[in-house]
């Protein structure tokens with residue numbers, strides 16, 4: 396059986412995170428909203444498994460686009476703008492009481508503080524600015540991310556590497572790390588020359604796809620990242636201690 400090392404081999408200077416599915420559990424918010432939107436337009440009850448089949452394809456990182464394509468594939472004669480309007484309505488609800496209230500921030504403040512002390516942290520997300528602002532403020536985590544690139548800050552969205560290159564701003568891609576959960580994250584990372592770390596549940600079939608597109612390491616949860624980084628440092632120290640003295 397082929398063995399994968401699953402070891403991080405370096406200490407990154409910049410750690411860039413995708414947001415949804417990595418830092419935020421969006422099963423109750425974005426995923427649920429896609430299902431409700433498709434049901435609204437088609438009258439059909441669609442499943443999370445079907446949603447993941449869509450998400451396993453490149454180009455469907457954008458939930459508005461995905462919902463529109465899904466509605467149309469089921470025979471719904473509705474255009475992008477109509478589907479997007481309904482999606483936004485279900486997601487935000489009245490006074491923020493929609494599905495947005497069901498999202499969960501995953502990385503504790505203490506961990507973020509320690510990570511921010513050892514590397515520059517940044518966000519590259521397919522969200523629009525209003526969506527990311529809401530989450531960062533509600534969870535009180537904005538201070539940890541000096542650079543935030545949303546879909547509105549780039550000309551070409553993922554899988555184009557534009558957002559990642561913007562964050563690097565000429566710095567060495569091999570000293571940074573991008574964490575994502577989607578095929579387009581992996582493709583963008585590969586195009587930018589940035590090592591990619593996947594975040595996906597152990598039973599996700601998307602793990603094979605991410606490996607195919609360059610993910611050397613896949614963790615089940617972003618909360619495992621710090622341990623991996625600490626191990627890198629420990630390995631470095633133990634290697635240094637056996638070097639012959641000059």
Ligand SMILES: [Mg+2]
Pocket residue numbers: 413414415416417575576577
């Ligand atoms: Mg994501």
